[in-house]
Amino acid sequence: MIPSLQRLSKPTDTAASSSSGTPRRPPPSTPRPTSSTHAQRRAAALERQPPITFAPRRSGASGEGASNTSFSAEPTKGGTKKTLWQSWLSLTPRTRMTMGIAVALFSVTGMMVYKQVEYLVPVPKAQKEASSPDEPHKPRLFAITAVDRKPKAPAQEDVKTASTASTALLACLMLPMAASRLRMGTFSKAGSSSQTQGRAWNAMLARRSGMVEKSRTFSSGRPLAQRRKGSSVATVYLSRSFSPVPAKASASPLLPSDADSSPGSADESLSMLLRGGYIRQSSSGIFTFLPPGLNLLKKIETIIAEEMEAIDASRIDMPTLLSNKLWKKSGRDEAMGSELYRLKDRKGGEFVLGPTYEEEVTKLVGGEVHSYKQLPVKVYQMTRKHRDEPRPRLGLLRTREFVMKDMYTFDASIDEAKKSYQEVQGAYERIMDRLFSSDVEVDVKQQNWRIAQADSGAMGGILSHEYHVEDPAGEDDLLVCSSCSYTANSELAASRPAGDTMPLVSADVVVRLYSLSNDPVNAGSLLALVSARNSSINEVKVAGVLRTVSAGSKAAVQQLYPTKQGEIHWDWKDRPEGPVVRFSQIKILADHSCSSLSPDDITEAVEEAVLSYSDPSGDAPSSSDSPRLLDFFPSSPSQEDFLSYHDVRLAESGSSCVSCSSGTLTQSKAIEVGHTFILGTRYSQSLGYQFAARPEVDTETGKQKAQERRYFQMGCYGIGVTRLMGVLAMKARRSFLALQQTQDSAGVASKGDASGESKPGFLWPKHLAPYSHVILLPPSAASHPQKEVETLLTRFQREQEAAPGDEGEHTISVLVDDRPNLSMGAKLTEADLSGAGEVWVVGKEGSRRVR
Known part of the structure; x- marks a missing residue:
């Protein structure tokens, strides 16, 4: 050999060596020498x-x-x-x-x-x-x-x-x-x-x-590959690159006529993005990103991608044009309704422009993963999505085409899915901290981001959270506790009922009757919802409770009593027995505030509602010999089984916190920028994708059971990238206005518009600014001091290398405005719109920093 x-x-062992016929060399009596060859x-x-x-x-x-x-x-x-x-x-x-x-x-x-x-x-x-x-x-x-x-x-x-x-x-x-x-x-x-x-x-x-390779950590504690510290300068000369004509100070003709032009609003920030050359509007709700806006968008995407890769998520890119077959199979083709962009090819095949990718990613991963040994799986993408918004508004906050980050997780069990959910939540918290941490030293109230409990809605699932940024321009209402960290969307928020609102007798409650079927002969179960009379119900909570009770039923839930028209639609002439006889049993769903009543009082209130619904006049008979509830539904279970308590009451500002009991809920407007879901088997089961589960051992016999095939436990996590850009633009605009106000109060000259309007401009955080430095050259093309520009670039690079912080390669983005057709005043205005932290002016006597 x-x-x-x-x-x-x-x-091999000694026995194997002896059997081969070759005696094994005995070990040396002297110890092994300390020096040996590399081999x-x-x-x-x-x-x-x-x-x-x-x-x-x-x-x-x-x-x-x-x-x-x-x-x-x-x-x-x-x-x-x-x-x-x-x-x-x-x-x-x-x-x-x-x-x-x-x-x-x-x-x-x-x-x-x-x-x-x-x-x-x-x-x-x-x-x-x-x-x-x-x-x-x-x-x-x-x-x-x-x-x-x-x-x-x-x-x-x-x-x-x-x-x-x-x-x-x-x-x-x-x-x-x-x-x-x-x-x-x-x-x-x-x-x-x-x-x-x-x-x-x-x-x-x-x-x-x-x-x-050794590893290093960012401020958030994520391990990344160690790189040699250094910096490079990326210089953009406006005379050599595509530079759009500066938009006029007036509002864009494509903006709605009722746009909010107050300083720092969403529409006013959109006007500044148009004026600063960040974006151009193609049509209502559809935008083109120009170089400054694209730089800002890429920096947001880089932060998101770093945090996704830190939790071992793999980046993919799925198509925008999707087949409608999977959407029909999952049932979301009808659930999405008119929000879907639908189109057909020349052969009549039906397609949609992807607003979300649950069906497509389930098909992708389900076709590749066949065993529990290949789980968990985390994949994400950042792509353009399309949604037929009926009325695009609020700048980049609600558009028809938008960039969004989607992430999907696949796990073998619900416990592992919750573990992945918590891991992604940690990554989302770091993303929000990095995006909304500001190094701008101005006296302005910074926007706070919050995690709120939310309803899953049409996405389905068992757990959901929203990521909001508090802002008056928001469309969502948050209820925040003054003492603890409890935060929830008003659609799902819970509160402790006040003592004076809790019912004491059966007359203090309202009963609503619902049906799960339209069958006129055998309608199944009748649902009775009981709530306090002096409190409002949350329709979103009611829909969620009814979905839970009617699990397995595909029929739409409809309210039977009391009706909005005030009349009960029933053919009393041909069917005088009334509409109640078609139900075989009843289920009573009472709000938690009704726990002050005894079960007999709740049953009495439901009996009155059922009798009124079964009477042509709509009034309950007052005779003592009127039928009881079990006379209508003899097959119903005992009272303990058909009576259950749920949270359906609408939480309002000023209510007591359900989490700590000592705090008070306050309501505030917020903008949703992210949403996370635990979908469970909602899509893997509807599309029929399974995997070979881990074999289990029989506790009695100790033998291994036959291997089962189970459906994937999925999670879905989204972040609106263009919506984040719109929110950050509002924040940068308000920071600039606060800086302008501070300079005015300090006696620093600040040139505003003649009409008294606020001075245009942004003030981006340093790590998000499209350009870190701006150099303005005089308009005369023959007097461009190139040596002075090179000196400034060298200075910027040395300052970056000497700055304390994480070691690594840094790229300094420098914008040099050397256009000969613009005056210095126009260049200074555009420099303010660039939002750079430092603006330098180069003249005959050298260079000086003006901001």
């Missing part, structure tokens, strides 16, 4: 380490473990050594051919070198004289005589000899590579390529020799 193979093979140290390290496995994914595999194709560093035959012939056969044909050519080339060149060696070795004088006179002696290479000390020109045969020697040297260099190929034969497996084995071998040596 080759020595290199002996080093890499695992030694010996590496061989000893390989013997001490556990086997290395590599598991690439193979396309087209199915079933449990199909994707885990692995090979190990252990010997292939149960710990026995491989022979040289076995190692040779385990190599690929290409490797064997390469090694054969190398060995043949080495043999031929070795023979040629041996033939030519006599030219280089001195011939004794006696041997010269003994040689035949007819055979002249061949001169040595570069022979030197005693008469002429200058070297002679080499003959043609000498040149051929030199080329032969260089070929031999090349062959010698190829032998180590061939030997390494042979060593890798001990790690091979049928069906695996030598290229893959080489990568695994190099990776194994890199890990075991300590060649692993």
